Amino acid sequence: MAKVYNWQLGREMEYPHEGVRPAKQFGMVLDTNKCISCQTCTVACKTTWTPGRGQETMFWNNVESKPYGYYPLGWDVKILDKLGVQDAGGAVYQGKTLFDAAPDGERILGYLPEDADYAHPNIGEDDSAGLMTQGIHLTLPHMQWMYYLPRICNHCTYPACLASCSRNSIYKRPEDGIVLIDQTRCRGYRECVKGCPYKKPFFNSNTRTSEKCVGCYPAIEGGRQTQCTITCIGKIRMQGFISTPEQAREDNPLDYIVHIAKIGRPLYPQFGLEPNTYYIPPIHVPPAYLYQMFGFGVEQAIAGYRKAKDDPKLLGALLLFGACKEIIHHYKVDGGLAMGFDEKGTELVRVPLVEPIHVRAAHDEKFQAFRTNIT
Numbered sequence: 001m002a003k004v005y006n007w008q009l010g011r012e013m014e015y016p017h018e019g020v021r022p023a024k025q026f027g028m029v030l031d032t033n034k035c036i037s038c039q040t041c042t043v044a045c046k047t048t049w050t051p052g053r054g055q056e057t058m059f060w061n062n063v064e065s066k067p068y069g070y071y072p073l074g075w076d077v078k079i080l081d082k083l084g085v086q087d088a089g090g091a092v093y094q095g096k097t098l099f100d101a102a103p104d105g106e107r108i109l110g111y112l113p114e115d116a117d118y119a120h121p122n123i124g125e126d127d128s129a130g131l132m133t134q135g136i137h138l139t140l141p142h143m144q145w146m147y148y149l150p151r152i153c154n155h156c157t158y159p160a161c162l163a164s165c166s167r168n169s170i171y172k173r174p175e176d177g178i179v180l181i182d183q184t185r186c187r188g189y190r191e192c193v194k195g196c197p198y199k200k201p202f203f204n205s206n207t208r209t210s211e212k213c214v215g216c217y218p219a220i221e222g223g224r225q226t227q228c229t230i231t232c233i234g235k236i237r238m239q240g241f242i243s244t245p246e247q248a249r250e251d252n253p254l255d256y257i258v259h260i261a262k263i264g265r266p267l268y269p270q271f272g273l274e275p276n277t278y279y280i281p282p283i284h285v286p287p288a289y290l291y292q293m294f295g296f297g298v299e300q301a302i303a304g305y306r307k308a309k310d311d312p313k314l315l316g317a318l319l320l321f322g323a324c325k326e327i328i329h330h331y332k333v334d335g336g337l338a339m340g341f342d343e344k345g346t347e348l349v350r351v352p353l354v355e356p357i358h359v360r361a362a363h364d365e366k367f368q369a370f371r372t373n374i375t
């Protein structure tokens with residue numbers, strides 16, 4: 001095992017390979033407060049990448065309702081239960097990672113889902129926590145809650161899939177950090193399916209190899225954001241490149257959201273993989289649940305999000321979500337506008353921080369028409 005630094009844990013940890021960071025790291029920020037679980041992202045991914053035989057139960061992107069939705073069934077509660085108590089109390093995670101907890105002779109603590117666990121892609125949809133008895137009416141604060149969690153492969157800095165593979169079929173691209181499975185080397189041992197705690201590699205029963213989210217790498221190479229991002233009708237996602245905290249750039253919207261405003265949190269950072277998708281946590285969910293899912297700093301993230309309108313840089317970054325198809329490498333806020341630029345500094349898009357409002361007369365004399373103001 002090599003010693004590597006995991007900034008999400010605030011400490012060094014053991015990993016089966018030397019830690020080599022890519023030149024740029026694929027990243028994504030998702031705002032859970034805006035997701036409506038329309039599954040447009042899921043359909044866009046499915047029709048682009050996995051419409052073939054053997055891929056029927058394969059969802060590289062899925063959206064599940066939390067706390068009771070999962071795909072595959074119980075993916076997170078099963079591995080959390082195996083890992084045991086996790087000490088997530090401070091800036092440095094003191095508990096065990098999945099690499100620390102590996103059984104003798106194995107590289108990571110994992111489990112292989114049953115085939116039946118893939119039978120119901122949207123199980124638990126819209127089930128809420130808390131009792132909803134007949135005749136209940138809303139009182140505040142109310143403890144009936146749920147939210148939507150969209151998920152892709154995290155293109156982890158320390159991928160468990162890569163560490164688990166005895167065939168060395170999985171590699172992390174040095175240019176952009178995207179994690180891929182070499183289909184010519186894979187023999188379908190499913191070690192990656194077992195090892196990835198997020199259960200994002202899938203076994204193809206037709207080709208008898210494992211497959212996973214490819215980060216839409218042809219689009220990335222052409223400067224475009226992923227399919228799940230550009231098709232999202234809620235504009236909840238921004239895909240780009242994320243730096244380490246010490247190299248964070250104030251003009252990179254992902255860096256600003258995650259490292260400077262600190263409102264984006266990784267999913268289950270205690271697993272130790274340094275996942276590179278970040279979530280703006282749901283603001284209405286009890287903190288105890290969110291601590292386990294997004295680690296320490298979650299209350300600070302929610303407080304920062306609630307005050308986004310007071311921070312023009314943050315507001316500008318959030319308003320650039322879904323504003324264009326291209327990857328925004330740089331951005332600035334000036335004169336009431338947020339502007340996004342590509343890698344060479346060419347302007348891609350500009351959006352106003354405040355939408356112009358036109359209030360129309362209820363009765364238009366000229367056309368003798370009655371009109372309402374609904375937006």
Ligand code: SF4
Nearest residue numbers: 153154156160161196
């Ligand atoms: S989320 Fe899973 S499949 Fe994706 S890079 Fe991390 S360990 Fe590998």
